[in-house]
Amino acid sequence: MKRRHVPTRMCVGCQEMKPKREMLRVVRTPEGEVLLDPTGKKSGRGAYVCPHQDCLDRAVKTRRLEKALGRELSSEVLTLLRERVVARPAGAYPGPSS
Numbered sequence: 185m186k187r188r189h190v191p192t193r194m195c196v197g198c199q200e201m202k203p204k205r206e207m208l209r210v211v212r213t214p215e216g217e218v219l220l221d222p223t224g225k226k227s228g229r230g231a232y233v234c235p236h237q238d239c240l241d242r243a244v245k246t247r248r249l250e251k252a253l254g255r256e257l258s259s260e261v262l263t264l265l266r267e268r269v270v271a272r273p274a275g276a277y278p279g280p281s282s
């Protein structure tokens with residue numbers, strides 16, 4: 185019996201292990217920039233968070249996200265992250281598909 189190995193990472197918000205493909209990755213590049221990494225392939229020091237508002241809030245509030253990255257998050261990155269996790273209320277603002 186072979187069990188497929190699913191790589192997991194710990195969420196810096198809820199601190200639970202989740203399959204990393206379901207998570208958002210934030211990476212600090214070797215140049216010291218903190219970026220959102222949608223592909224999960226950028227090199228650098230990464231931190232993972234579930235794509236949920238609660239987890240992101242906790243990760244930010246407890247500063248675990250900053251600690252994991254060893255660097256403060258810019259408001260730009262935070263905004264990007266929030267856009268990814270917040271379910272947009274219909275009609276709140278026009279998306280690219282409307």
Ligand SMILES: [Zn+2]
Binds near residue numbers: 195196198200233239
């Ligand atoms: Zn989480």
